[in-house]
Amino acid sequence: MNQEHIVALAERVDTAAYRAQAIPQFADAEGIGEEAAYAIQAASIGRRLQRGERRTGVKMGFTSRAKMVQMGVHDMIWGRLTDAMAETDGAPVSLGRFVHPRVEPELAFLLSKPLPANASLPEALEAVASIAPALEIIDSRFDNFKFTLGDVVADNASSSGYVIGPWRDPRQDFSNLGLVMSINGVARQVGSTAGILGNPLRSLVAAARLSAAAGEPLQAGWIVMAGGATAAEPLEPGQHVLLEIQGLGRVEFNTTH
Numbered sequence: 001m002n003q004e005h006i007v008a009l010a011e012r013v014d015t016a017a018y019r020a021q022a023i024p025q026f027a028d029a030e031g032i033g034e035e036a037a038y039a040i041q042a043a044s045i046g047r048r049l050q051r052g053e054r055r056t057g058v059k060m061g062f063t064s065r066a067k068m069v070q071m072g073v074h075d076m077i078w079g080r081l082t083d084a085m086a087e088t089d090g091a092p093v094s095l096g097r098f099v100h101p102r103v104e105p106e107l108a109f110l111l112s113k114p115l116p117a118n119a120s121l122p123e124a125l126e127a128v129a130s131i132a133p134a135l136e137i138i139d140s141r142f143d144n145f146k147f148t149l150g151d152v153v154a155d156n157a158s159s160s161g162y163v164i165g166p167w168r169d170p171r172q173d174f175s176n177l178g179l180v181m182s183i184n185g186v187a188r189q190v191g192s193t194a195g196i197l198g199n200p201l202r203s204l205v206a207a208a209r210l211s212a213a214a215g216e217p218l219q220a221g222w223i224v225m226a227g228g229a230t231a232a233e234p235l236e237p238g239q240h241v242l243l244e245i246q247g248l249g250r251v252e253f254n255t256t257h
Helices: 003-019 034-050 065-071 119-127 149-154 200-213
Strands: 055-061 076-080 092-094 102-111 130-138 161-162 179-183 186-192 222-227 240-245 250-256
Touching: 003 034, 003 149, 034 076, 034 149, 055 161, 055 200, 076 149, 076 161, 076 200, 102 161, 102 179, 102 186, 102 200, 102 240, 119 130, 119 200, 130 240, 130 250, 161 222, 161 250, 200 222
Parallel strands: 055 222, 092 250
Antiparallel strands: 055 076, 102 130, 102 222, 130 161, 179 186, 179 240, 240 250
16 A cells, blocks of 8 residues: 555544544455554554644553454554543543543553563563553544454554553552442443453553554653453443552543533
8 A cells, every 4th residue: 555545544534533523444445454554543643743742652452362352363453642632530521522432441551761672571560660540532433333453453543532540659469450440330340450461561561562563662751551451331421430440549530522
């Protein structure tokens, strides 16, 4: 696929996200494989950076084996985070900028130094300044929240917003912490951080590998969202979303129109 076509599709995806308008799926019709899809994603995020947004990190997707099997893939996917996606813990979140917003519970890493592609688990942990409970707002820009692998990768792995709770000392065992995500006081998802590849640190190692392969190695000060620990829940205005993770605390937001 030539660069002109990649740029045109990146504009289509970026415009859909910017205007919060759904678009038809295009990957199958265009014959887009994973490599081209990531090129579209990079060009789409490049448009955001040109508008003044600042890169803040990486998000991981397909971090459960069941999701990989469902999508017919053998590796995780990843997307790019910017400061415009960040929402404040405890504050209102307007759903007007999303198409099909959903929320999922996650663990976030804050890096104290760059992390190379071939980092081991101990090396990855050494690069972590802090960990925090986090909520990711995912949003496919495609009609009916339906997409192929090429579509979702091109669409920044559905990454749209994130809310980070209080940062905590990473020198604790966070591999299997119980968590509950509630909406309006009712538990909607119950799980464990072990739902993220058996240990969220494995997701950080994968993020280092995938990001470096794209020529964008993980940097000091970046946030890495480790991936959903449970299934996502749909969002609508008038909801209070709360995530509590054992030993790490809570993170929350309220939805508005």
